[in-house]
Amino acid sequence: MRFSVLGSIEVTSDAGPLELGGIKQRAILGYLVLHANKVVPTSRLLQAMWEGAPPPTARKMIQNAVSGIRRVLTGPGASLRTHAPGYQLHVDTETVDLHRFRALARAGRAAIGDGEPERGAELLRSALSLWRGPALADLVEAGYRWSELAAVEDERLSTLEDRLEAELVCGRHREITPELEVLTATEPLRERLCQQFMLALYRSGRQADALRIYRRTRAALVDSLGLEPGRDLQELQQRILDHDVAIQLTVTGQ
Incomplete structure (x- = not known):
């Protein structure tokens, strides 16, 4: 069962x-x-x-x-x-998809931590492939709004961000740019997604677009939460402006 x-x-x-x-x-x-x-x-x-x-x-x-x-x-x-x-x-x-998702996500993060981003990305993709839609989508449609569902959705997004990070390490910035375009439009307040989108755009030779995404995210944070972007996002913006070699792609063979 x-x-x-x-x-x-x-x-x-x-x-x-x-x-x-x-x-x-x-x-x-x-x-x-x-x-x-x-x-x-x-x-x-x-x-x-x-x-x-x-x-x-x-x-x-x-x-x-x-x-x-x-x-x-x-x-x-x-x-x-x-x-x-x-x-x-x-x-x-093992018979519950949520627990299999968590186990695969842990394994993927462990692989990345061990210096195996390719394997980590593959495991995280497998974890995310278990999702068929929002958690308990039929119950959400019926009006149930449990805090547990928000927590599980945050797990999904965090796993997705980890997978995208691994993809960037592997040099697949161009491949993930369309996905990040959609994600940052639907989740405009998640700064890590914004950072990943900016970095993917910059590494694809689109500096102006990367800076535009920073301005869009900053406006969303200020308008919605009254907050400025976090330190990491501000530093990435400055590094892009400075053409900092530290954020250039360093993957061998790319």
């Missing part, structure tokens, strides 16, 4: 995808998968399922949903246990 949360929630057995029931049952299952192998108190489920005060029947609704989930998880490899003060979804983490 395999659990997928990097996109709409899915549970798959050897026979194919399983029918997961209505939105409340899917939401409770999704929340438990995010916290796989940990005890989730009923009080936290109540907070996650209802904004504000839950209805008087909320605990009964959770109990009914849990019973429904147990009927779905009849095959080997997963069980939903009552464990005071709540519930625990017991699974092999």
